[in-house]
Amino acid sequence: xxxxxxxxxxxxxxxxxxxxxxxxxxxxxxxxxxxxxxxxxxxxxxxxxxxxxxxxxxxxxxxxxxxxxxxxxxxxxxxxxxxxxxxxxxxxxxxxxxxxxxxxxxxxxxxxxxxxxxxxxxxxxxxxxxxxxxxxxxxxxxxxxxxxxxxxxxxxxxxxxxxxxxxxxxxxxxxxxxxxxxxxxxxxxxxxxxxxxxxxxxxxxxxxxxxxxxxxxxxxxxxxxxxxxxxxxxxxxxxxxxxxxxxxxxxxxxxxxxxxxxxxxxxxxxxxxxxxxxxxxxxxxxxxxxxxxxxxxxxxxxxxxxxxxxxx
Amino acid sequence: xxxxxxxxxxxxxxxxxxxxxxxxxxxxxxxxxxxxxxxxxxxxxxxxxxxxxxxxxxxxxxxxxxxxxxxxxxxxxxxxxxxxxxxxxxxxxxxxxxxxxxxxxxxxxxxxxxxxxxxxxxxxxxxxxxxxxxxxxxxxxxxxxxxxxxxxxxxxxxxxxxxxxxxxxxxxxxxxxxxxxxxxxxxxxxxxxxxxxxxxxxxxxxxxxxxxxxxxxxxxxxxxxxxxxxxxxxxxxxxxxxxxxxxxxxxxxxxxxxxxxxxxxxxxxxxxxxxxxxxxxxxxxxxxxxxxxxxxxxxxxxxxxxxxxxxxxxxxxxxxxxxxxxxxxxxxxxxxxxxxxxxxxxxxxxxxxxxxxxxxxxxx
Numbered sequence: 001x002x003x004x005x006x007x008x009x010x011x012x013x014x015x016x017x018x019x020x021x022x023x024x025x026x027x028x029x030x031x032x033x034x035x036x037x038x039x040x041x042x043x044x045x046x047x048x049x050x051x052x053x054x055x056x057x058x059x060x061x062x063x064x065x066x067x068x069x070x071x072x073x074x075x076x077x078x079x080x081x082x083x084x085x086x087x088x089x090x091x092x093x094x095x096x097x098x099x100x101x102x103x104x105x106x107x108x109x110x111x112x113x114x115x116x117x118x119x120x121x122x123x124x125x126x127x128x129x130x131x132x133x134x135x136x137x138x139x140x141x142x143x144x145x146x147x148x149x150x151x152x153x154x155x156x157x158x159x160x161x162x163x164x165x166x167x168x169x170x171x172x173x174x175x176x177x178x179x180x181x182x183x184x185x186x187x188x189x190x191x192x193x194x195x196x197x198x199x200x201x202x203x204x205x206x207x208x209x210x211x212x213x214x215x216x217x218x219x220x221x222x223x224x225x226x227x228x229x230x231x232x233x234x235x236x237x238x239x240x241x242x243x244x245x246x247x248x249x250x251x252x253x254x255x256x257x258x259x260x261x262x263x264x265x266x267x268x269x270x271x272x273x274x275x276x277x278x279x280x281x282x283x284x285x286x287x288x289x290x291x292x293x294x295x296x297x298x299x300x301x302x303x304x305x306x307x308x309x310x311x312x
Numbered sequence: 313x314x315x316x317x318x319x320x321x322x323x324x325x326x327x328x329x330x331x332x333x334x335x336x337x338x339x340x341x342x343x344x345x346x347x348x349x350x351x352x353x354x355x356x357x358x359x360x361x362x363x364x365x366x367x368x369x370x371x372x373x374x375x376x377x378x379x380x381x382x383x384x385x386x387x388x389x390x391x392x393x394x395x396x397x398x399x400x401x402x403x404x405x406x407x408x409x410x411x412x413x414x415x416x417x418x419x420x421x422x423x424x425x426x427x428x429x430x431x432x433x434x435x436x437x438x439x440x441x442x443x444x445x446x447x448x449x450x451x452x453x454x455x456x457x458x459x460x461x462x463x464x465x466x467x468x469x470x471x472x473x474x475x476x477x478x479x480x481x482x483x484x485x486x487x488x489x490x491x492x493x494x495x496x497x498x499x500x501x502x503x504x505x506x507x508x509x510x511x512x513x514x515x516x517x518x519x520x521x522x523x524x525x526x527x528x529x530x531x532x533x534x535x536x537x538x539x540x541x542x543x544x545x546x547x548x549x550x551x552x553x554x555x556x557x558x559x560x561x562x563x564x565x566x567x568x569x570x571x572x573x574x575x576x577x578x579x580x581x582x583x584x585x586x587x588x589x590x591x592x593x594x595x596x597x598x599x600x601x602x603x604x605x606x607x608x609x610x611x612x613x614x615x616x617x618x619x620x621x622x623x624x625x626x627x628x629x630x631x632x633x634x635x636x637x638x639x640x641x642x643x644x645x646x647x648x649x650x651x652x653x654x655x656x657x658x659x660x661x662x663x664x665x666x667x668x669x670x671x672x673x674x675x676x
Contacts, residue, residue, distance in 0.1 A: 026542070027344040027542075027545065028344070028346055028538060028541060028542050028545065029538065081338065081342055084335055084338075084339075085335060085338035085339065085342055086338070086339065086342040086343070086344070086547075087339045087340070087342060087343040087526055088343075088344060088529065089526070089527055089528055089529035090527075090529075142487065143487070145490040145491045145497045146483075146486040146487060146490065146491060147486070147492075148491060148492070173585060176584075178495065180381070180491075180495050180496045180497065181496060181497065183380070183381060183382070183496050184382070186381065186382060188583050188584050188585075189583040189584065189585035189587075190583075190584050190585050191585045235584075235585065236584075239615075240468075240469045240472040240473065240604070240615075241468050241469060241472045242465060242468070242469060242586065242591045243465075243584075243585065243586035243587075243591075260590035260591070260675045261469060261590070261591050261592075261601075262601070262604050262605045263605050263671070275605070275607075275610065276604060276605065276606070276607070276609055276610035276611070276614065276615065277610070278610070278611045278612040278615065300492065300493065302475070302482075303472050303475075304472055304475065304476055304612065304615050305612055306611065306612045311492040311493075312492050312493060
């Protein structure tokens, strides 16, 4: 059955009683639930849709006789809001109570549809012409500080005479000067761990081979000789880059390197004993003069990878 | 109507005629809530409230905060120790971020348990997931700004985790850090992301979220016949708004209390030497942090699995959820897989968070 429309004539079984002044919609089902009939004899009564027998050509036929209309309650307008004052999703898709479409003429100049499509596409083309040439400069602008050359300068970090016992990790703190972009030169605190290695541990670190360090171009920067007993480890945990500590673990009955972040444990030689670390501690270039003064090259390697990739 | 309208009424009528305020207000307030208002529906409004308060306190913090490596720490300390009520605004902003995360979890859980992500509300769910990501990004970027040790190390480890993304990871991490290691460039970038990019994204997507929600209409309860739902239906105003207001007031009081009881205290200034500090992320990232301590996530591949693949797969599963779960059944007690899945995820997060906290004492 069609939806009854506003202004439609309403007929009872015996005679015509007036026209529809309001249509009441159920907010959940979106169906028309009642019509309100006004005019001669309708009396503004609110009639449920179950009383509507048919809707044909703008004429609504009721099942009721005109003298029985008084049994229906009159419309209490204050109990309702209009569809303009309420937000019901997709209501307009379900309602066809206006009599037909209400039309507004398209201006003469707008009647050429292909031209409208052309202009729509043209706005996209112009947008692309603005955006595309900017993409590369913007990317380069943002990438400026991302890759910088390695610094291979030697830094004094202290004196190895501090170290009294073999195979014990000793932390050496030092200041490093950084000059970042436009910023004034500043100092940051860093640390490395230095070990006076016993021959057994030294063998574990170097495996009988000298250790070579290179810069980006592959040029040799320094070689750690396998028979120098002082070994220096970068202070950065190779798991995810935290700072690790030297800890006595009663359960293991020995002292080890422990990273508090994700609990990676390393032997004094830097070998992974337990925890999630993917590779041993990173050995750095070290040189010790006759007086015991230590210098290192402050290198950093990418954390979390099996291979050692230098990033600083 | 009696008497002539007074000046105020005339002004209101003048504006309304030109703007259509009354219709707009009516439309905003008169939204039928099938089955009636409920306390379960408060979370979205509460999130909007928390966001507005974060924006207000955030703007106020920027009056003194300087995003540079040599001033960020000092300016934050100045806010805490010198500026009148600076400690309160900063602590409110800090605890507000935690409240935001709690409410996001509650909101997502409610929508999940009520089956409200199902057709025709798939788009609302997807936009909601994007908003979830933005809230987490807010927490992560904001954490660096005070430039103390806690800030520095949370960022160091967090960005290292992103670095583990295959192919683009190294580029992404360097792009975010503005170099190989965290420094001034990182601070500048995180600042811009935190105060400009994320707020713009959040406002746009939250607007879209609400628009789509209004377009589809509220889902209503997951059980009850149409007649029962209709009988209990009310409008958004006043009953639901009343519940929302009570919840907002409670959240506001809670955040204020936390700011009073546990005001923000900074650690030492950021530097690549952690000293005696044991790095740890904010509590809502602790479960992920603890996850990465597990033996099964060791080594290069294990780390990729724990840090990228599993969280990524979980988010992808959430995004695919309305398209996989096409059954119209919304009653959570008739969706055993969904119910067990939700309990399992919540239990896992709880267990990992608690074990991370227990682990703390073994480290000292």
